[in-house]
Amino acid sequence: MTGYMSGVLAILGINIIFAYSIYITAATGQLNLGGAGFQAIGAYASAILSNEMGFPIGLTLIFASIFGGLISFLIAFPILRTKGVYMVLATFAIAEIVAGVILNSDYLGGPTGIVVNDYIETELILIVAVTVVLFGFYLMSTRIGLAMRAVHDDDAVANLMGVNTRAIQIGAFTLGGAIAGLSGGLYALYFGFVEAQYFNANISIFVLLFVLIGGTQTAWGPLIGASFFTLIPEALRIGDDWRFFIFGIIIVGMMIVRPEGIVTRDALDRVWFKILGKTNV
Amino acid sequence: MSDTILKISNVSKSFGGVKVLENVTFEVEKGNRHALIGPNGAGKTTLFNVISGIHEPDEGRVFFEENDLTQFPSRKRIEKGLSRSFQNIRLMPHLSVLENVMLGQYSRFGIADLLKPLNFSIESTGKIEATETLKRFRIDLYEGRTVSSLPYGVRKKIEVVRALMAKPRLLMLDEPAAGLNTEETDELRKFLNEVSDSGITLLLVDHDMPFVNSLCQQVSVMNFGQLIYNGNVPGLRKDKKVLDAYLGSDD
Ligand SMILES: Nc1ncnc2c1ncn2[C@@H]1O[C@H](COP(=O)(O)OP(=O)(O)OP(=O)(O)O)[C@@H](O)[C@H]1O
Ligand SMILES: [Mg+2]
Numbered sequence: 001m002t003g004y005m006s007g008v009l010a011i012l013g014i015n016i017i018f019a020y021s022i023y024i025t026a027a028t029g030q031l032n033l034g035g036a037g038f039q040a041i042g043a044y045a046s047a048i049l050s051n052e053m054g055f056p057i058g059l060t061l062i063f064a065s066i067f068g069g070l071i072s073f074l075i076a077f078p079i080l081r082t083k084g085v086y087m088v089l090a091t092f093a094i095a096e097i098v099a100g101v102i103l104n105s106d107y108l109g110g111p112t113g114i115v116v117n118d119y120i121e122t123e124l125i126l127i128v129a130v131t132v133v134l135f136g137f138y139l140m141s142t143r144i145g146l147a148m149r150a151v152h153d154d155d156a157v158a159n160l161m162g163v164n165t166r167a168i169q170i171g172a173f174t175l176g177g178a179i180a181g182l183s184g185g186l187y188a189l190y191f192g193f194v195e196a197q198y199f200n201a202n203i204s205i206f207v208l209l210f211v212l213i214g215g216t217q218t219a220w221g222p223l224i225g226a227s228f229f230t231l232i233p234e235a236l237r238i239g240d241d242w243r244f245f246i247f248g249i250i251i252v253g254m255m256i257v258r259p260e261g262i263v264t265r266d267a268l269d270r271v272w273f274k275i276l277g278k279t280n281v
Numbered sequence: 282m283s284d285t286i287l288k289i290s291n292v293s294k295s296f297g298g299v300k301v302l303e304n305v306t307f308e309v310e311k312g313n314r315h316a317l318i319g320p321n322g323a324g325k326t327t328l329f330n331v332i333s334g335i336h337e338p339d340e341g342r343v344f345f346e347e348n349d350l351t352q353f354p355s356r357k358r359i360e361k362g363l364s365r366s367f368q369n370i371r372l373m374p375h376l377s378v379l380e381n382v383m384l385g386q387y388s389r390f391g392i393a394d395l396l397k398p399l400n401f402s403i404e405s406t407g408k409i410e411a412t413e414t415l416k417r418f419r420i421d422l423y424e425g426r427t428v429s430s431l432p433y434g435v436r437k438k439i440e441v442v443r444a445l446m447a448k449p450r451l452l453m454l455d456e457p458a459a460g461l462n463t464e465e466t467d468e469l470r471k472f473l474n475e476v477s478d479s480g481i482t483l484l485l486v487d488h489d490m491p492f493v494n495s496l497c498q499q500v501s502v503m504n505f506g507q508l509i510y511n512g513n514v515p516g517l518r519k520d521k522k523v524l525d526a527y528l529g530s531d532d
Contacts, residue, residue, distance in 0.1 A: 138398055141398040141399055142395060142396050142397060142398055142399065143383070143387060143390060143394065143395040143396075143397070143399065144395050144396060146376070146380055146383065146384060146387075146399070147384070147387060147395075149373065149375060149376060149380075150373050150376065150384050152375070153373035153374055153375055153376065154371055154373060156335070156371075157367070157371045157373070158373075158384070159355060159356045160333060160334075160335070160355055160356070160358075160359065160364075160365070161359060161384050161385060161387050161388065161443075161447070162356055162357070162359045162360060162387045162388030162447070163356070163384075163387055164356060165356075217375050265375060265377070265427050266427055269377075269425060269426070269427075
């Protein structure tokens with residue numbers, strides 16, 4: 001594996017994990033536009049735990065997730081009181097607050113960032129990514145996953161069916177934060193450096209785009225969306241000046257052609273029908 | 282007198298100063314097929330919403346099998362044995378027919394079952410039961426499809442099946458026959474007769490009088506938020522208040 005390939009795969013893995021964190025929340029109908037904030041929490045937690053406390057890599061990553069999850073859980077209560085575009089803005093604000101706290105904290109390196117001593121290889125990122133993808137598919141195939149999708153479609157009726165809609169939303173938001181934290185931990189350990197400026201609004205916007213363009217109806221969405229968004233810009237590297245222009249055109253085109261994302265239930269059913277001669281329910 | 286399964290006592294409900302339910306009192310007997318009829322806007326759906334806990338009544342109480350449900354969370358009423366369908370179809374647009382129906386089973390499962398994968402395990406009992414019920418109602422053809430593109434009559438049936446999947450003791454149906462053709466209405470009647478034979482009490486709202494006549498043993502009539510008749514179906518035609526209510530509207 002060349003260094004370039006290995007680098008692209010590492011970013012791909014991190015982006016896929018990150019996409020599932022946002023997807024799990026989006027699957028219940030909540031849009032999180034503060035992804036970078038939760039990723040930053042995991043990244044900085046890893047940097048500190050690894051550097052200052054000498055935690056081994058596995059434990060560092062576990063705690064990065066726990067940290068991301070714990071903070072999401074606490075934030076979930078006020079955040080989930082808001083709805084629709086207000087929730088999007090509230091999550092966006094959270095990410096800004098996280099960046100602000102980091103920039104103003106000497107302990108966290110302020111604007112200069114922190115060098116992370118420990119490091120990981122691409123392989124570990126890929127193993128974690130595969131695990132997260134499998135977990136995403138598993139979760140969405142359970143009755144809990146069914147309840148999450150029901151909350152997305154009509155929370156009032158889901159509630160009458162016995163679904164604890166609030167617990168589902170808080171749980172999904174917390175789990176999303178934990179997985180975002182995990183992706184941040186992997187980022188910190190792979191790149192060996194964390195700085196607040198990296199975890200900016202662009203990152204939050206992009207990961208949400210991965211998910212929305214991939215499609216939120218099935219667990220395939222974030223996988224396809226994150227791969228598409230990570231690999232296409234690489235493939236377009238040829239015409240560097242025009243790269244983002246072409247990319248922008250592709251995004252707008254996708255939104256027009258497939259407003260519910262690349263992978264939808266109906267599209268999947270048609271594919272299954274071709275392969276199996278029956279629908280996969 | 283036989284057992285009462287549902288008792289509505291002196292229920293009133295207003296929306297923005299407009300009284301939609303006024304001192305409504307009535308009982309549904311266990312095992313009965315009970316109809317609730319009345320002109321448009323009489324308050325039938327609102328009464329369903331009060332019973333299922335979507336709205337809390339301003340006054341009065343709702344009793345189900347001896348339990349006072351008035352303050353009881355709406356989410357937990359289905360576990361108590363009370364489930365319903367919706368007049369304006371409220372299926373989940375992004376779920377398949379089978380998934381919509383299986384959502385109706387949700388309240389019957391504990392956390393361990395909720396965490397079992399449905400797609401990868403060969404067959405779960407819930408899935409088999411859901412498929413069989415769809416077959417009994419002759420809509421199994423559609424089980425893998427998402428619901429939004431399906432014909433109205435099929436979606437109406439899915440509403441009924443979903444509510445039934447909770448294994449309720451009282452099944453409340455809000456206009457299940459509305460929009461169905463004669464053949465589909467006959468099928469629905471047969472199906473609901475079977476449901477009733479299995480011991481489930483039915484409370485249903487409908488405007489289709491022949492359907493109500495042929496299915497229900499007991500009927501309550503509402504008009505302008507008040508209960509104006511409670512008795513058997515033949516008696517309806519002789520009741521002056523009922524006649525006035527229906528002559529006053531174009532129903
Ligand atoms: N949530 C609400 N807010 C305000 N008004 C409401 C609400 N729900 C119902 N109403 C009003 O209450 C009255 C009774 O409505 P309801 O839906 O209960 O009638 P219905 O008997 O079910 O009529 P239909 O036969 O047309 O379904 C109507 O005037 C309606 O506009
Ligand atoms: Mg109504």
